[in-house]
Amino acid sequence: KAGVTQTPRYLIKTRGQQVTLSCSPISGHRSVSWYQQTPGQGLQFLFEYFSETQRNKGNFPGRFSGRQFSNSRSEMNVSTLELGDSALYLCASSLYGDYNEQFFGPGTRLTVL
Amino acid sequence: SQKIEQNSEALNIQEGKTATLTCNYTNYSPAYLQWYRQDPGRGPVFLLLIRENEKEKRKERLKVTFDTTLKQSLFHITASQPADSATYLCALEIRSGAGSYQLTFGKGTKLSVIP
Numbered sequence: 001k002a003g004v005t006q007t008p009r010y011l012i013k014t015r016g017q018q019v020t021l022s023c024s025p026i027s028g029h030r031s032v033s034w035y036q037q038t039p040g041q042g043l044q045f046l047f048e049y050f051s052e053t054q055r056n057k058g059n060f061p062g063r064f065s066g067r068q069f070s071n072s073r074s075e076m077n078v079s080t081l082e083l084g085d086s087a088l089y090l091c092a093s094s095l096y097g098d099y100n101e102q103f104f105g106p107g108t109r110l111t112v113l
Numbered sequence: 114s115q116k117i118e119q120n121s122e123a124l125n126i127q128e129g130k131t132a133t134l135t136c137n138y139t140n141y142s143p144a145y146l147q148w149y150r151q152d153p154g155r156g157p158v159f160l161l162l163i164r165e166n167e168k169e170k171r172k173e174r175l176k177v178t179f180d181t182t183l184k185q186s187l188f189h190i191t192a193s194q195p196a197d198s199a200t201y202l203c204a205l206e207i208r209s210g211a212g213s214y215q216l217t218f219g220k221g222t223k224l225s226v227i228p
Contacts, residue, residue, distance in 0.1 A: 004156075033216070042220035043157070043202065056215045090156050101147065102216065104156030 002026065004093050004105035012111045018079040021108045025072050025093030032074040033102065034066060037088040046089075049074055050096070078110075086112045116140060117205055119219040126193055127227055134188040134222045136203035143205035146179055146186050151200045151221065160201075161188075193226045200224070 005024045013019050025032050034046040045058035049068035066076040072093070078085055088109050092102035117138045126132045136146070145164045149157035163170045163179045163186065170177050176189040190197050200221040207215050 035218075043204075043218035045215045045217065048215060058215060092156070101159035101162060102157075103159070106154075107156055 004091060004103050006089075006091050006105040006108050008108060009106065010109045010111075012113060013081050014113050015081055015083060017081050018077065019081060019110060020075055020077045021089055021091075021110075023074045023076075023091030023093075023105060025074070025091075026103055029093035029095055029103070030072055031094045031096055031100070032068055032072060033092045033094075034074070034076050035090045035092065036060070037090055037107070038086075043090070046076065081112045083112050086110060117203065117217055117219045119201075119203060119222045121222045122220070123223045123225070125225045125227060128193060128195060130193055132190040132193045132197070132224055132226070134201050134203075134224065136186040136188065136219055138184050138205055141205070141207065142181065143207070145206060146177075147204045147216070148175075148177055148186075148188050149202040149204060149218075151202060157202055190224075193224075195226045195228050198224055198226050 007022045031050045033048040035043045036046055037043045046060055046064055047057045047066050048055050052068045063079045068074045088107045090104050090107045092104045094100035094102045120135045145162055147162045148160045150160055151157040161170055161172055161177045163177045165181055174191045178187045200223045202218050202221045204216045204218045207217050
């Protein structure tokens with residue numbers, strides 16, 4: 001069974017630009033969560049989607065948004081990039097979300113210059 | 114607000130010994146807690162899940178305990194090996210409404226097993 005894939009793996013952007021990251025979950029998984037990981041703050045929850053609906057959102061500004069498609073693939077978008085948005089963005093999928101182990105992708109390393 | 118703390122940023126241990134990592138949380142009563150392993154440049158990998166009504170769970174050389182009174186989980190690796198060197202993360206679920214949850218992660222403990 002193929003694992004969670006994320007594209008692109010690396011991205012360099014400049015302040016003010018926007019970016020879209022993509023995540024393909026494990027086949028059959030309906031829940032997709034996004035996390036931001038930085039050395040200072042660790043892993044922080046961004047949002048979780050289940051069957052195309054956002055079920056929960058972390059404490060991030062509205063510049064961070066996401067969506068999920070009918071095939072469970074998910075995208076997240078960050079608009080008006082700031083230097084502080086430089087981080088590893090991780091996507092994780094699970095069967096139903098709650099009480100299930102999460103399978104993480106390799107992440108997208110975003111650098112904002 | 115909820116807080117989850119892993120009390121050591123780094124832990125060095127001799128090969129063959131038992132490594133014990135601690136995860137403490139405040140202001141919340143999670144229904145379960147999870148432990149993950151993360152290697153440099155990779156996403157976390159799930160290790161164990163323990164529910165609030167379980168005191169202990171084992172998987173091969175791994176053991177997790179969950180004390181809801183102390184609000185603490187201990188993660189043990191027995192007969193540690195250099196290949197166990199990694200960052201270990203604990204995570205607990207935060208429930209914010211019917212059918213809605215999120216996992217909150219600690220910042221992790223970097224374990225180094227010295228041959």
